Structures are given as structure tokens and as C-alpha cells.
Amino acid sequence: MIQQTSTGVDLPRGLAVRGGRPLRGTVAVDGSKNAALPLVAAAAAIGRPVTLTNVPMSSDVGKLVRLIHATGARVVLDGHKALHVIPDLDHAAEADRALAASIRASYYLAPALLASGRAELPWPGGCNVGDRGMELHFMVYEAFGDRVHTCEAGYQITASPLQRRTPVEIKLPFPSRGTTVVALLRAVVAGRPLLLHRPNTSPEVAGLVKALAQAGHEVSYLPDDVLSFQPGNGCPATWCVPGDKIEAGTLLCALAATGGHGRVSGVNPTHMSPLLDLLDDLGFPITITNDGVELSAPPTLTGTSIYADASLNSLSSPECLDADFEPPLIALALTLAGRSHTFIDEINPGRHANLLPQLRRLGAVITEVSSTSCELNGPQRLAGASVEAIDIRTGSALLIAALTAAGTTELAGLTQLQRGHADLPGKLHALGADIITLV
Ligand SMILES: CC(=O)N[C@H]1[C@@H](OP(=O)(O)OP(=O)(O)OC[C@H]2O[C@@H](n3ccc(=O)[nH]c3=O)[C@H](O)[C@@H]2O)O[C@H](CO)[C@@H](O)[C@@H]1O
Numbered sequence: 001m002i003q004q005t006s007t008g009v010d011l012p013r014g015l016a017v018r019g020g021r022p023l024r025g026t027v028a029v030d031g032s033k034n035a036a037l038p039l040v041a042a043a044a045a046i047g048r049p050v051t052l053t054n055v056p057m058s059s060d061v062g063k064l065v066r067l068i069h070a071t072g073a074r075v076v077l078d079g080h081k082a083l084h085v086i087p088d089l090d091h092a093a094e095a096d097r098a099l100a101a102s103i104r105a106s107y108y109l110a111p112a113l114l115a116s117g118r119a120e121l122p123w124p125g126g127c128n129v130g131d132r133g134m135e136l137h138f139m140v141y142e143a144f145g146d147r148v149h150t151c152e153a154g155y156q157i158t159a160s161p162l163q164r165r166t167p168v169e170i171k172l173p174f175p176s177r178g179t180t181v182v183a184l185l186r187a188v189v190a191g192r193p194l195l196l197h198r199p200n201t202s203p204e205v206a207g208l209v210k211a212l213a214q215a216g217h218e219v220s221y222l223p224d225d226v227l228s229f230q231p232g233n234g235c236p237a238t239w240c241v242p243g244d245k246i247e248a249g250t251l252l253c254a255l256a257a258t259g260g261h262g263r264v265s266g267v268n269p270t271h272m273s274p275l276l277d278l279l280d281d282l283g284f285p286i287t288i289t290n291d292g293v294e295l296s297a298p299p300t301l302t303g304t305s306i307y308a309d310a311s312l313n314s315l316s317s318p319e320c321l322d323a324d325f326e327p328p329l330i331a332l333a334l335t336l337a338g339r340s341h342t343f344i345d346e347i348n349p350g351r352h353a354n355l356l357p358q359l360r361r362l363g364a365v366i367t368e369v370s371s372t373s374c375e376l377n378g379p380q381r382l383a384g385a386s387v388e389a390i391d392i393r394t395g396s397a398l399l400i401a402a403l404t405a406a407g408t409t410e411l412a413g414l415t416q417l418q419r420g421h422a423d424l425p426g427k428l429h430a431l432g433a434d435i436i437t438l439v
């Protein structure tokens with residue numbers, strides 16, 4: 001093992017990762033950050049007590065939990081990974097702007113704040129992966145009769161003063177995940193039926209649909225790509241955050257890239273079918289078990305190349321990979337013998353600019369076809385260097401690349417990684433990765 005260094009500073013300054021060891025074993029994933037965020041916001045919006053279980057202790061989720069106090073809700077932590085949310089409109093207050101500006105999902109809070117008549121929030125933050133527009137969110141609020149005002153610092157929404165019960169019909173130009181979540185939550189708070197055309201159908205949104213149904217509302221996908229919401233009386237509910245498909249996919253890519261074999265549990269394999277199909281096509285046999293996936297890297301691979309397309313159009317197809325799988329796949333692609341691979345990410349247009357320069361520090365050769373499209377050939381021999389997790393998925397891809405590199409890689413920027421994962425390095429360590437924390 002690499003020796004731990006100590007500078008007497010409390011916060012870890014990074015990780016040291018020594019590559020070259022195939023990973024082996026079994027590990028369980030935490031709840032999904034991107035599925036937990038809509039559920040936390042929904043718990044604040046439904047006006048009934050909610051218990052949430054399997055809540056991932058990642059920092060973005062922790063921040064949204066703190067932010068929902070602004071809706072008046074009381075939050076009680078209950079042992080390990082569980083919390084109770086008790087609504088109380090009488091204690092609504094302004095949301096903490098600095099906190100809200102630090103996460104993208106602060107925009108999920110707006111519907112719950114509108115229960116008190118007004119939502120005032122800064123522009124969303126989160127990963128610095130390019131501008132995130134909100135014009136579709138504003139289209140939703142305006143369809144409900146709300147008034148939207150934007151300025152340099154953020155946006156204000158004033159709830160419609162009319163208590164209407166007529167259905168709202170909205171046609172989205174593309175199936176935005178964020179807009180689908182706010183449309184559902186706005187309908188819950190307004191108590192109005194909603195017909196949403198071209199909704200997002202990702203597992204994260206499906207988790208919210210199921211949760212609202214458990215809380216006494218009628219929500220269903222209709223033919224012709226329409227999501228229907230009918231408000232019910234509402235009832236207390238207990239929701240379990242689904243296992244993190246992105247964390248599971250990252251661990252599977254790490255097993256594959258290091259030539260290892262192992263099992264990742266705590267995730268619904270159907271949430272990650274496009275990734276599993278791709279890994280299978282690449283030549284990594286996958287076995288699906290009740291609550292997880294096994295992967296075994298064969299001694300020689302005979303599979304195909306990766307063509308990963310996260311354009312806005314890809315959001316319409318359940319067969320397409322979630323954009324957040326691409327960074328770990330780029331790290332895996334660098335190890336695949338005799339193949340050329342293409343990656344497109346228009347959903348996070350700044351992500352390649354974060355990730356590729358860091359991979360180049362490890363010696364990777366990657367051609368940028370455009371700012372959102374790149375090509376690379378495998379296999380490449382990487383060598384340890386100092387790198388930084390500029391965003392969440394850059395961090396997880398760099399961990400995989402470091403595990404395949406010769407020598408030691410020092411990874412800084414752990415706060416980014418912790419925004420999305422309670423402890424990804426700990427899970428890799430449980431699979432035998434040579435990783436230590438540098439303090
Ligand atoms: C907190 C969270 O769960 N983030 C995820 C969410 O992001 P996010 O909620 O931003 O994803 P959306 O599906 O809503 O947006 C997709 C694209 O459309 C753009 N857009 C969206 C709404 C709008 O009004 N205007 C606009 O331009 C966004 O900037 C983005 O480029 O889904 C993405 C995949 O879809 C994932 O990569 C992100 O990790």
C-alpha cells in the first residue's frame with residue numbers, strides 16, 4: 001500500500017490510487033442522487049408526511065434536504081439513510097440563496113415554495129458542464145397561470161391567484177427530465193390535472209411517478225407519449241430511493257477496465273439496460289441477478305466499438321445511454337484493444353472540456369471532433385499523474401483511468417465526487433482497489 005501522508009489538515013486533500021490490480025468481489029451501491037433529488041422535493045410538495053429510505057448521504061442530496069426547510073417542512077433524520085419530512089406551510093421562509101445556487105436541483109424546490117405563493121431562487125448550479133436553460137420550466141409555470149420574472153441573479157415565480165381545477169395540457173419540445181419533474185410537482189401543489197406530452201421516461205422520473213401514486217395521486221403513462229396526472233386526496237407515504245444506476249455502472253466499468261470480475265448489488269438492472277447491453281456487446285459477459293449484476297472480464301475480448309450518443313434526441317429513446325454513463329465508458333474505452341470509439345454529449349456540453357484534459361494528463365490520446373464529440377482508439381497505456389475531479393463524473397472516470405494506469409495517480413477535487421456519491425472510493429476499495437485518502 002502507498003503510505004498515507006499527513007499535513008495535519010482535517011479535510012482530505014485527495015486520493016492516491018495505484019493502478020494495475022484487477023478488481024474482484026461484491027459491493028452494494030447507495031441510493032441514487034438523481035432519483036433522490038426529485039423525491040426530496042416531492043416530499044416537501046405533497047403536503048403530507050413522507051418517510052424516505054435508502055437516502056444517499058451525498059452532499060447535493062444533503063443540501064436539498066436543508067433547502068426544503070424553506071417550505072416550512074421539518075426534517076427528522078432517522079438512523080441510517082432514512083428521514084421523515086413533515087410539512088408545515090406556516091413556517092415557510094426564503095430559501096438560502098447560496099445553498100440553492102450550489103446545486104442544479106434547487107429548481108425542483110420551486111413548486112413546493114409556490115404553495116406559499118412565491119418562489120424566489122438563484123439560477124441552478126451543480127456540475128459546471130455548460131449552460132442549463134430553464135425556458136421549459138418557465139413554460140410549465142406559465143401554463144399553470146403563474147407569473148415568471150427573471151433577472152441576472154435568478155428567477156421569481158408568483159403563483160396564480162386563481163384557484164382553478166381545470167386540466168393543464170403542456171407539449172414539451174423534447175423530453176426534459178427536469179421539466180417533467182417540475183410539471184408533476186406543480187400539478188400536485190396546484191391540485192390540478194395535468195396532461196404532459198413528450199414526458200421524460202427515465203427511471204428517475206418513473207420513481208417519482210410511482211411515489212406520487214403511493215401518496216394517493218393517479219399518475220400514468222398514456223398511449224401517444226402522454227403522462228397523465230390526476231390529483232387525489234393525498235396520504236402519508238414511505239418512499240425508498242432506488243439504487244444508483246450511475247454508481248453501479250461506474251463500478252461495472254471499473255471491473256471491466258481492470259480485467260476483474262465481481263458483483264454489484266442494490267440496483268435494479270432494468271434501470272441500466274442500455275449500459276448492460278453495451279457492455280455485453282463489448283464482450284463482457286453480464287449475469288443479471290435479483291438485485292444486481294455480475295460482470296466477468298474474459299481473457300480476450302472480441303466485441304464491437306462504442307458509439308455513445310447523448311444528444312437531446314437521445315432523451316426520447318429508452319434504449320439510449322444516460323449521458324452520465326459516458327465518462328466512465330470513456331475510461332473503459334481507453335483499455336479496449338484494437339477499437340475506435342465515439343462519444344457525444346450535447347446534454348452536458350461542457351463535460352468533455354472538464355474530462356479530456358485530465359485524461360490527457362495520464363497520457364490519453366483523444367481527438368476532439370467538436371466541443372461535444374470526441375473519438376479515441378484503444379488500447380492506450382496510461383501512466384499515473386496528478387489530476388482533478390472538475391465535476392462528479394469526471395471524478396469517477398478518473399478513478400477508473402487511475403486503476404488502469406501504471407504507477408500512482410493523485411486525484412484532487414473530492415468535494416465534486418462527494419456531491420454525487422456518498423463514498424465511491426470506499427466501494428472501489430471494497431473491490432480490492434489500491435486507494436488511500438491523502439490528508
Ligand atoms: C440533477 C439531475 O438529475 N441532473 C441530470 C439531469 O439534468 P437536467 O435536469 O438538466 O436534464 P434535462 O433532461 O432537464 O435537460 C436536458 C438538456 O436540456 C437542456 N434544457 C432543459 C430544460 C430547459 O428548460 N432548457 C434546456 O435547455 C438542459 O440544459 C440539458 O442540456 O438529466 C441529465 C440527463 O438528461 C443528466 O445528465 C443530469 O445528471
Ligand SMILES: C=C(OP(=O)(O)O)C(=O)O
Nearest residue numbers: 104105126127324392393
Ligand atoms: C451533471 C450532474 O448533476 P447535476 O446536473 O446535478 O450537476 C451529474 O449528476 O452528473
